[in-house]
Amino acid sequence: MADSPGYIGRLRMVPKSLWVLVVQFAVFSLLVPNFFAVSNFENILRVSSILMLASLGQAIVIILAGVEFSVGSAVALCSIVAVFAVQSVSVPMAFAAGFVIVLVIGAINGTLIAYAKLPPFLATLAMLMLVHGVASLAVGGLPIEAPVSESFYWMGRGKAFGIPVPILLAAFGLVVHYILLSKTTFGRQIYLVGSNERAAHLSGIAVNRIKFLGYVAAAGFVAVSGLILTSRVASGQPNLIPNLPFETISACAVGGLSLAGGRGSTLQVLVGVLIIAMLNNSIVLLNLPTAFQLAVLGFVIIAAVVFQTTPDRFSFLSMRAAFAQKTKPQGDA
Amino acid sequence: MSEQSAPVEKAVLEVTEVKKAYGPTLALTGVDMNLYPGQVHALMGENGAGKSTLVRILVGATRPSGGAFRLNGERVSFHSVSDAIKAGIVPIYQHLTLFNELSVLENLYSFDTATAGLLPPYLGSAAAETAKASLARVGLSVSLEQKVSTLKLGERQLLEIARGLQRNCTVLLLDEPTAALNAHEADRLLEVIRGLAAEGVAILYISHKSDEIRKVADVVTVLRDGRSVICGAPLKDTSVDELVNAMLGHAFAVVDKQMPVPGEIVLEAKQMVLVPGGAPVSFAVAAGEVLGVIGLVGSGAEEIGQALAGARDILSGSIAIDGQLAHPYSRRDAVRMGVGYVPPDRHEDGLFELHSALSNASASILKTVSKFFFLQPKKEKASFSRRFQALALNPNEPDREIQHFSGGNQQKVLVARNLAIAGLRILVLTEPTRGVDVGARDKIHDAIVEATHAGQAVVLITTDLEELTSLAHRTLIVRNGQIVRELPQFSSPDDVALAMLEQE
Known part of the structure; x- marks a missing residue:
């Protein structure tokens, strides 16, 4: 009954950003020395796991037609809380405390946006500053070191089944994210609210509750990202990763999520993060100054988004389809 | 008023077959209209008929996609609003464009x-004399130094007209000019308009109020669905x-539908007040x-429809469903109690643009098609396969994105969404077939009839007389938030039209 999409149709359903990733991978493999190596791939995945998990959270918020600027501050406070806590409780308990503090920040964001009706941009920007201020005050502006402990390092530096733990956590996060968005009722409601809030309300969807829970769920992914980073640097720092909000938004945009909300997939987030991670990795491999990284990243965001929002008629597949149409023999009527 | 019978006078403005497309949607499909000097030409039409688009074209705010537009016999095309003003087309909108903190004199010269x-144009005694003459033309006696904020609304409206007349004004375009005025001010304005016409100005008068139009206008053009269906007809005929x-x-002959005999009361609205100071409706x-x-x-x-659907707070009074008071009553509560609602604006309030027809349809029954926290895609699809077939969804591809369906089929999906609500008791539909093709209209009407046979109560809010008279058991006429009359089943469209326009 349903029309089968056919070969071209199925290719069309693949996010355009995947083509960017494939081309980028091929070019870097050929041109960047030491890029094409299993150890380098592992390195890319390990380093990108933090951005991956935080971007998965950001994606939920973006699909809800919102945006989350406080992720960087939240991760910083997470590190400080965990390092403070580990001085008096066990490592798992300390990490649980770090996890909870990020969820609390997510819940505050959700409350401000869903119930107090603040614009997401404003609410999360204010939370960025507020949480950053709290984090700085808590440590008097200076980083605090975690006591040397193998169990504290495990999440960021350890291995399980021969695979780095951050990679396993990112993979687990991707699976959870995929199931949440495309298999659950909650995920469907997130898309509907992001697509047309008024229509969702009139359909009987609890719009406010979905938004609130969306910000909390997003915070869950950000929290895991924060714990990996805390474990890796083994310290609590107020300025741990100030660019995280911008990097996560960039990853979502490069992957092809619409910042207007209502659409986007887990696969697109994965692709967006990998594009940025491969880029950063190559800049390091080429021994280019890190300042270079930011400039190139800006360029890539523009290029990737322009490429994806360009009308279909310019894309390779449509050109082929149009060509096939033209060369088709005229009707014999 | 003799101009129409003696068309020797040349039209100052001729609009022929003007079309306007916004993307794939046609706002105007072909409008003809001729304005003659000394004639007041009324323009009528429901919202969405294309009046405002036509005005935007006339004042140079947007350009037509087709058709011709002649001023004094010469073909013109305006690139901006100032082009139109230079050509002598002066628009007066219902929201005034005066500068409230400046004086009457400064306002009269604000275009200049x-x-x-370097020097403002309103200095000197000559400027003051001209200004006084303009005020006299509209019969306005205020001081030139007075701030506009101290004037009454009616006076401001006249000042706005005086400002337009001070330029060379060949066509005066008035968009609902009496909307904010009281009866006395309105009468004075109409007199001024008649006076200006007598001086030879061509006037286009846009209004919903038919009594007002009868007072002031000579001829009338009516727009419907972007087309002029009555074109410069003398009002007296x-x-x-x-x-x-x-x-x-059109008021077609009533088609006899097999409607059931109503049973028990399902929904009761008692002394419901919807706007502050509004009259209660029951x-x-x-x-x-x-x-x-x-x-x-x-x-x-x-608004009555919104309140019944839980989409609007009622200020006082109550809504009872099956004798049970529904309070508090949010849209979510209403869905749970089995109240479906098809809103008037399907794009703003109904559709999820990037989603499939199926996920658009299932939005109100996500709980029913889920198990624990997970959606059941097969169950979701099965819930609608029969319904889509009955509504003749075309193409019947539930996975196709909603934006790739025609307006009529999008509307069918919205109807399906509400028919699927678990334990549906009441169906509130607002303009369910507006902008919908005949085929889809029939299918939606069939669905309404079927719902009544299944024992559901239907509230049909529509301005489509044929739809109303062929389906309704009873009809409530609403004016100024009040139910002014109730008409029985099988009333003719003419009865309803007359009842609507009756004066209090």
């Missing part, structure tokens, strides 16, 4: 100030019925009954 050099039929659509709907509600735009008919 925009293009003046045009009946109210003809105007209403032209505005709302009515009841029974199982298997279609209650029609009709009123002109702004009459409060749509």
Whole structure:
């Protein structure tokens, strides 16, 4: 009954950003020395796991037609809380405390946006500053070191089944994210609210509750990202990763999520993060100054988004389809 | 008023077959209209008929996609609003464009100030004399130094006209000029308009109010669905019925639908007040009954629908469903109690643009098609396969994105969404077939009839007289937020039209 999409149709359903990733991978493999190596791939995945998990959270918020600027501050406070806590409780308990503090920040964001009706941009920007201020005050502006402990390092530096733990956590996060968005009722409601809030309300969807829970769920992914980073640097720092909000938004945009909300997939987030991670990795491999990284990243965001929002008629597949149409023999009527 | 009978006078403005497309949607499909000097030309039409698009074209705010546009016999095309003003087309909008903190004199010269050099154009006694003459032309006696904020609304309206006249004004375009005025001010304005016409100005007068139009206008053009359906007809030869039929659509012979006999009362609204200071409304709907509600735009008919659906707070009074008081009553509560709602604007309030027809349809029954926290795609699809077939969804591809369906098929999906609500008791539909093709309209009407046979109570809020009279068991006429009359089943469209326009 349903029309089968056919070969071209199925290719069309693949996010355009995947083509960017494939081309980028091929070019870097050929041109960047030491890029094409299993150890380098592992390195890319390990380093990108933090951005991956935080971007998965950001994606939920973006699909809800919102945006989350406080992720960087939240991760910083997470590190400080965990390092403070580990001085008096066990490592798992300390990490649980770090996890909870990020969820609390997510819940505050959700409350401000869903119930107090603040614009997401404003609410999360204010939370960025507020949480950053709290984090700085808590440590008097200076980083605090975690006591040397193998169990504290495990999440960021350890291995399980021969695979780095951050990679396993990112993979687990991707699976959870995929199931949440495309298999659950909650995920469907997130898309509907992001697509047309008024229509969702009139359909009987609890719009406010979905938004609130969306910000909390997003915070869950950000929290895991924060714990990996805390474990890796083994310290609590107020300025741990100030660019995280911008990097996560960039990853979502490069992957092809619409910042207007209502659409986007887990696969697109994965692709967006990998594009940025491969880029950063190559800049390091080429021994280019890190300042270079930011400039190139800006360029890539523009290029990737322009490429994806360009009308279909310019894309390779449509050109082929149009060509096939033209060369088709005229009707014999 | 003799100009129409003696068309020797040349039209100052000729509009022929003007079209306007916004992307794939056609706002104007072909409008003809001729304005003659000394004639007041009324322009009528329901909201969405294309009046505002036509005005935007006339004042140079947007350019037509087709058709011709002649001023004094010469073909013109305006690139901007200032082009149109230079050509002598002066628009007066219902929201005034005066500068409230400046004086009457400064306001009269505000167009010239925009293009003046170093010195403001209103200095000197000559400027003051001209200004006084303009005020006299509209019969306005205020001091030139007075701040506009100290003037009454009616005076401001006249000042706005005086400002337009001070330029060379060949066509005066008035968009609902009396909307904010009281009866006395309105009468004075109409007198001024007649006076200006006598001086030879061509006037285009846009209004919903048919009594006002009868007072002031010579001829009338009616737009419907972007087309001029009545074109410059003399008002004295045009009946109210003809105007209403032209505005709302044809009044076909009533098609006999097999409607059931209403049963028990399902929904009862008691002393419901919807706007501050509004009159309370009370009515009841029974199982298997279609209650029609009709009123002109702004009459409060749509608000009644919103309140019944839980989409609007009621200020006082109550809504009871099956004898049980529904309070608090949010849209979510309403869905749970089995109240479906098809809103008037399907794009703003109904559709999830990037989603499939199926996920658009299932939005109100996500709980029913889920198990624990997970959606059941097979169950979701199965819930709608019969319904989509009955509504003849075309193409019947539930996975296709909603934006790739025609307006009629999008509307079918919205109807399906509400018919699927678990334990549906009441179905509130607002303009369910507006902008929908005939085929889809029939299918949606069939679905309404079927719902009544299944014992559901239907509230049908529509300005489509044919739809209303062929389906409704009873019809409530709403004016100024009040139910002014109730008409029985099988009333003719003419009865309804007359009841709507009756004066209090």
